[in-house]
Amino acid sequence: MNGWKFRRDAIRAFRFVRCGFDPASGVAQLVYACDDGPELVETVTVPGAPFALDGARAAAVERALRLLHLIAGVSYYKAAVPPEIRIEGYAIDADTAALLETIYVNGLGEFAYRNGLDLHGRIRFPHAAAATPAAPALGLREHALVAIGGGKDSLVSIEALRTLGVTQTVAWVGGSQLIAACAARTGLPTLNLGRQLAPQLFDYNREGAWNGHIPVTVLNSAILALAALLHGAGQVVFSNERSASYGSLIEGTGEVNHQWSKGWACERAFGEYLQRQVAADLHYYSLLRPLSELAVARQFARSDRYDAHFSSCNRNFHILGERPVNRWCGVCPKCHFVFLALAPFMPKPRLVGILGRNLLDDPAQTDGYDALLEYQEHKPFECVGEGRESRAAMAALAQRPEWREDALVKRFDRLIRPQLEAESLRIEPLLQPDDTEHRIPAALWGRLRAHFAA
Numbered sequence: 001m002n003g004w005k006f007r008r009d010a011i012r013a014f015r016f017v018r019c020g021f022d023p024a025s026g027v028a029q030l031v032y033a034c035d036d037g038p039e040l041v042e043t044v045t046v047p048g049a050p051f052a053l054d055g056a057r058a059a060a061v062e063r064a065l066r067l068l069h070l071i072a073g074v075s076y077y078k079a080a081v082p083p084e085i086r087i088e089g090y091a092i093d094a095d096t097a098a099l100l101e102t103i104y105v106n107g108l109g110e111f112a113y114r115n116g117l118d119l120h121g122r123i124r125f126p127h128a129a130a131a132t133p134a135a136p137a138l139g140l141r142e143h144a145l146v147a148i149g150g151g152k153d154s155l156v157s158i159e160a161l162r163t164l165g166v167t168q169t170v171a172w173v174g175g176s177q178l179i180a181a182c183a184a185r186t187g188l189p190t191l192n193l194g195r196q197l198a199p200q201l202f203d204y205n206r207e208g209a210w211n212g213h214i215p216v217t218v219l220n221s222a223i224l225a226l227a228a229l230l231h232g233a234g235q236v237v238f239s240n241e242r243s244a245s246y247g248s249l250i251e252g253t254g255e256v257n258h259q260w261s262k263g264w265a266c267e268r269a270f271g272e273y274l275q276r277q278v279a280a281d282l283h284y285y286s287l288l289r290p291l292s293e294l295a296v297a298r299q300f301a302r303s304d305r306y307d308a309h310f311s312s313c314n315r316n317f318h319i320l321g322e323r324p325v326n327r328w329c330g331v332c333p334k335c336h337f338v339f340l341a342l343a344p345f346m347p348k349p350r351l352v353g354i355l356g357r358n359l360l361d362d363p364a365q366t367d368g369y370d371a372l373l374e375y376q377e378h379k380p381f382e383c384v385g386e387g388r389e390s391r392a393a394m395a396a397l398a399q400r401p402e403w404r405e406d407a408l409v410k411r412f413d414r415l416i417r418p419q420l421e422a423e424s425l426r427i428e429p430l431l432q433p434d435d436t437e438h439r440i441p442a443a444l445w446g447r448l449r450a451h452f453a454a
């Protein structure tokens with residue numbers, strides 16, 4: 001290892017070296033390496049230690065830990081994208097390898113597109129173990145560990161579960177003060193999970209590593225699944241809406257979905273795997289899957305409880321670098337989209353008060369909104385709604401006296417709307433839940449549907 005230097009194109013193998021969990025401290029260590037380079041150690045800390053685990057629970061924790069090790073490796077694998085993947089210390093079966101190949105190839109889709117790489121057929125997880133027997137039920141509690149991200153979506157879920165009387169703990173990964181403030185504002189029990197990336201990754205980035213987006217939602221999901229087992233909670237709840245399943249359509253390339261790991265294909269594959277291979281009574285689902293972004297925005301607008309606390313602007317969440325002074329940068333695709341999506345459902349002064357300005361009356365934001373509308377541009381690589389949602393929201397605003405004189409609404413009405421079918425601009429159909437694809441427990445969905453419709 002002495003004298004080893006990160007040289008991206010010379011690396012032959014990415015190694016999953018080992019993983020371990022210490023029940024006394026609640027710290028998980030996830031260890032990787034490129035060839036014979038230094039060990040890359042990521043840590044995840046679950047509060048609540050020491051954990052006393054019986055035989056079946058301890059075995060399930062070990063399975064969840066390995067799954068987390070395998071998924072979290074994506075941050076380091078992407079640095080060199082070497083031809084070989086090696087798993088040391090344990091073996092995986094074909095089912096596990098298939099899940100990982102799906103997550104790596106699709107979850108790195110935007111990364112591959114931006115770097116001009118083709119990952120199809122290139123990512124192979126070696127599998128040597130016989131098929132794993134079906135995981136047993138552990139007798140987990142009817143309690144929801146709900147991921148909170150500081151934005152509107154998870155707050156909609158949390159308030160829906162509160163109304164329906166489901167007991168919950170709100171959980172988040174990392175040290176964001178903004179998320180902590182939102183979590184405190186819920187008044188519910190909280191669980192803040194620690195995560196430290198291996199420090200060498202930042203050196204590798206400076207030394208020419210491939211870099212780009214990783215499937216962070218499935219990674220957070222694997223962390224919450226581990227935490228749920230340790231705390232005996234039977235449900236891991238995310239807030240990924242239907243719109244997340246649709247990517248950006250790129251001419252000459254096809255669909256590239258920034259938020260693939262928020263989409264239905266990932267939720268289904270990951271959720272089914274957990275029940276099959278980790279614990280039969282560990283239920284992973286997104287409470288907002290049947291809803292569009294616009295339906296979530298309408299739901300959020302019904303209460304002003306979080307107006308002074310939440311933000312959907314991802315610039316708040318950088319590990320390194322600057323954050324917006326007032327929670328909303330006002331110039332990124334998420335700020336653009338959230339402003340537009342909330343506008344049909346909120347009094348204008350309230351919305352302008354939340355973001356601190358009226359983005360729809362600022363001609364400097366024209367390109368940003370054109371991309372959301374998929375007008376001469378593709379949908380941005382961010383967690384934003386479908387183009388048809390943005391167009392329907394603009395069309396609704398063009399009918400409202402308080403909005404229709406604003407520069408970008410006026411421009412839409414004059415320039416873009418005449419090119420579109422009136423039927424495609426109706427907002428109402430986009431607000432209807434679609435219950436054909438979701439994993440929400442049946443008994444809960446019936447009541448939830450009524451809650452969303454109220």
Ligand SMILES: CC(=O)N[C@H]1[C@@H](OP(=O)(O)OP(=O)(O)OC[C@H]2O[C@@H](n3ccc(=O)[nH]c3=O)[C@H](O)[C@@H]2O)O[C@H](CO)[C@@H](O)[C@@H]1O[C@H](C)C(=O)N[C@@H](C)C(=O)N[C@@H](CCC(=O)O)C(=O)O
Nearest residue numbers: 075212213214215216217259261314317318319320382383
């Ligand atoms: C906050 C953010 O949007 N970060 C993305 C950004 O990263 P950037 O380089 O500007 O800074 P940092 O986030 O501070 O990260 C520094 C480097 O660390 C590496 N890295 C970070 C986290 C991780 O889990 N693995 C890593 O390898 C990486 O090399 C960073 O350069 O741009 C990156 C490249 O496009 C993105 O990967 C960063 O995204 C974070 C992983 C992140 O947490 N982003 C969420 C806010 C986010 O995008 N959520 C999605 C959900 C969709 C999904 O599941 O994919 C969304 O809201 O769109």
Ligand SMILES: Nc1ncnc2c1ncn2[C@@H]1O[C@H](COP(=O)(O)OP(=O)(O)OP(=O)(O)O)[C@@H](O)[C@H]1O
Nearest residue numbers: 147148149150151152153154172173220238239312
């Ligand atoms: N740091 C985090 N820890 C755990 N879960 C997170 C974290 N950040 C986001 N999530 C979860 O990941 C999912 C996707 O995040 P996303 O940013 O879309 O949601 P949000 O923050 O609730 O709302 P918004 O779309 O308005 O930003 C949500 O379920 C969210 O709760």
